[in-house]
Amino acid sequence: MEHRPRATLRDVAAMAGVSIKTASRVVNGEDGVRPLKTEAVLRAVRQLDYRPNLSASTLRRNGGRTAAIGMVLEDLANPFSGALLRAVEDEANRRQVLIIAGSADERQDRERTLVRAFSERRVDGLIIAPVGEDQSHLRAETEAGTPLVFVDREPQGLLADCVLSGNESGAADAIHHLAAVGHRRIAYLGDLRAIPTARERFAGFQRASLELTLPWTPAHHIHDLHTAAAADDATVRLLRSADPPTALFTSQNLVTLGAITALQRLGLQSTIALVGFDDIPTADLLRPAVTVIAQDPPRMGRVAADLLFTRLDGFIGPPRRTVLPTTTIPRGSGELPPPLSPS
């Protein structure tokens, strides 16, 4: 179980009978080394299973790149973050860049800690789904020349490249979609108002309600649902209330699931219409199948990677802002008509 320390360039050079520098040249594929010595060095590399120490290398190389980027996401276990991570990985992979990722869990302190840790490791760039009100602490990174890209949520207090989904317009689409079938009493069930995307989706709901002159019923606006269980409860309360809605707009994945659970329990899944924001994997298999406003996380990841890598390739210019369109996918639940259509 005893292990020898890793071979260094010095060991390789010694075994090959050349100077360290020559060994370095061979390892880095520089030319101007006689074939005989090249051979000897390569033999030694194989024999010792030499692995260059990238830390030492970047340390010495002038302003060396670490070939690693950091990603701060909401939660690596959730499918949205996973898809983003994966899409960025594919892009990074092409450039031999690795990804260090962490979950912020909606906590500002986690975001800061992660960014600091990445920064101490001198990552070449950062992709961040920001938490909270203020990203100005990241100014230090940009000033040090580390490019920064925000995903999913717009940064506050700092200008930088970002990619967003059309949350506001997607939510408005959902309401228009329901209204087109005849609904006028549409409830909003949403995530924590601390989350910018949740606020934007509510704003879209509001705008559409106004455009359509739907009745304004604050009791039908339920916020701060962060788990499926909470959404389930809220849905039950809503539908048992004196003035129940005829349709639901659920502004997030887990909320949608909670609402469906409640509807099924109450036996109302084919009575109350539902449109959810964010696709769910088995939406097609449910009865009725679930109508959603879909985002495109892989595309968001690709765009983010693109924004970052163009900066790393030297692009200098003002911050760029990309808004990705959402797609309405009618599957059934959003096309259920209201009980009696008052023409």
Added chain:
Amino acid sequence: MEHRPRATLRDVAAMAGVSIKTASRVVNGEDGVRPLKTEAVLRAVRQLDYRPNLSASTLRRNGGRTAAIGMVLEDLANPFSGALLRAVEDEANRRQVLIIAGSADERQDRERTLVRAFSERRVDGLIIAPVGEDQSHLRAETEAGTPLVFVDREPQGLLADCVLSGNESGAADAIHHLAAVGHRRIAYLGDLRAIPTARERFAGFQRASLELTLPWTPAHHIHDLHTAAAADDATVRLLRSADPPTALFTSQNLVTLGAITALQRLGLQSTIALVGFDDIPTADLLRPAVTVIAQDPPRMGRVAADLLFTRLDGFIGPPRRTVLPTTTIPRGSGELPPPLSPS
């Protein structure tokens, strides 16, 4: 848009009017520095927003840790990998360790490339869901003293700590479960046989079939389904054949989804029984709800992290092997009786 290079300890020391070493002492919280100088250094640190260069630090520190571990997973976008990653992250977080992760996509060359990249960055440890037949190339890592933990799949050609699910027994449970309801013609729908877990699950299916003296019908054993679409097709073919099964055992997530899609299209979802390996998020909401053999990915991640970190804490001992039990969750689809119970 011009940026100044990052401040180094030299800059801090200069600004504080002390030697580099003294600045280092303050930054590292060593004692034996007069309060007056400590103050001055801290002021300089704040003013310059100094970030220690962890690479340089680990390089110098005796056998320094990088406080990073590498994870090679199947696909960062799939929920199983995501859950593993997240569970390990939580454990790592407690120790201020970061995670560098990559997807191998069932490709041996990707696995090797990732491990090499991790190794050049001198990660403190590796957690790997291995691909293919041979992990002996990883011997170099263990010999260099980098602890290695395998997850989900047993390593080949190398002894090391590992955590597995009880694939064989879980699959056998599924068959016993179906047989208990009266099924004797149970089809197997499985993933690529190149994947060890798929083989184990088939082995469990075989063992249970033997124990129960079920009829041996090779036409009911369908392998190498790696996508939902493939599973869908296979299910349709199976059920339209001359001798259709009365129940299906689907050995993986996507296969389960494909089979359900097919059953629904054929209108057989309440006729043909189904047990799937691996839980699916909305299993509860489907009609019938889906009976599954559930794994526990977060627990697997926790155990893997544990195995790794005890090694990093100095534990020396023979490789440990943990097999996590699976749980049968009856929800409906697995309790459908066969059309006519012979007996």
Added chain:
DNA sequence: GCTCGTTTTGACAACCTTGTCAGGCAGTCT
């Protein structure tokens, strides 16, 4: 064999830190 130009080679410093160790400085004890 000698000179010259070119190619190969290696010594050394540097990247940013930290471990080692000796020197400086106060205050104490004979």
Added chain:
DNA sequence: AGACTGCCTGACAAGGTTGTCAAAACGAGC
């Protein structure tokens, strides 16, 4: 006063690598 103690401090080397530059080796041409 002189020797000694203990605490602070900084010079220097080292960790593994690469940039710089001068020295060495080579080949060609006379």
